Amino acid sequence: MKFSANLGFLWTDRALPDAIRAAKAAGFEAVECHWPYDHDVDAVASALRQTGLPMLGLNTRRGQPGENGLSALPGREDEARAAIDEALAYAKATDTGAVHVMAGFAQGADAHATFAENLRYACGQAEGRTILIEPLNGYDAPGYFLNRTTQAAALIEEVGAPNLRLMFDCYHVQLTEGDVARRLEKLLPLIGHIQVASIPDRGTPDHGELNYPHIWQVLDRLGWDRPIGAEYKPTGDTDASLRWLSAV
Known part of the structure; x- marks a missing residue:
């Protein structure tokens, strides 16, 4: 297994x-982040070149305080697309492979239609990058708005863009739907990235209700050879939390 350090939670x-640089020193083979926009893009690109680590993904902005994305919010299309443009520009400057377009807090048919149209926009502007x-x-x-893998799969089919993929976060899927191993098998053709953390505390993926040694075996059998996102919350120092990594 190869792993990517999610720098939204680590270091x-x-x-x-x-x-x-810390992720490189710790032995990770890639990095990813949440919202990098407060960090100088040239300095980030330089660190990536220096370490040789690819940046796998970043998120669109959440929006105003208390919001969690904009792209499923009817009437906020201009803001949502500005956030998409900003994320894609940062991704281009750092050679980041994917942008996670955050839906936001919304419900109903209008939100669905708004999200689908904003995803079509993002996929059309992505210049070869994956939209997650x-x-x-x-x-x-x-x-x-987006809370189940079945809902995500239906949206991917509806939008019909080849670069629109599912980010399968085992932590979220286990809490909402369970049956993670079978869902990985079924959804593999749609998955663009996988993330892990323990359940229910979102800690290191070596304890809790999900048997990660079994998940590693499933992914190996399925032929998954891309870095898996370590998106967990360490209790204390990140370096001290990395013992799980040597046991995989």
Whole structure:
């Protein structure tokens, strides 16, 4: 298994370029982030070149305080597309492979239609990059528009863009739907990225209710050879939390 350090949760005590260097020193084979926009893009690109680590993905902005994305919010299309443009520009400057377009808190047919149209826009502007959508669980993100893998799969089919893919976060899927191994098998053709954390505490993927040794075996059998996102919240120092990595 290969792993990507999610720098939205790991080494958050450091500036993003320094966190990239820490991920390299720790043995990760890629990095990813949440919202890098407060960090100078040239410094981030330089750290990526220096370490040789690819940046796998980043998120569109959440919006105003208390929001969690804009792209499923009717009447906010201009803001949503500005956030998409900003994310794609940052991704281009850092050679980041994917942009996660965040839906936001919304419900209903109008939200569905708005999200689908904004995804079509994002896919058309992506210049070869992947656009990701991620179902979030209702405990951490109550009211988030996209909350189930079946909903995401239907949207991917509806939009019909070859570069629109599912971000399969085992933490969110287990909390909402369960049956992670079979869902990975079924949804593999749609998956663009996989992330992991323990359930229910979102800690290191070596404890909790999901048997990650089994998940590693499933992914190996399925032929998954891309880095898996370590998107967990360490309790204390990130370096001290990495013992799980040597056991995989």
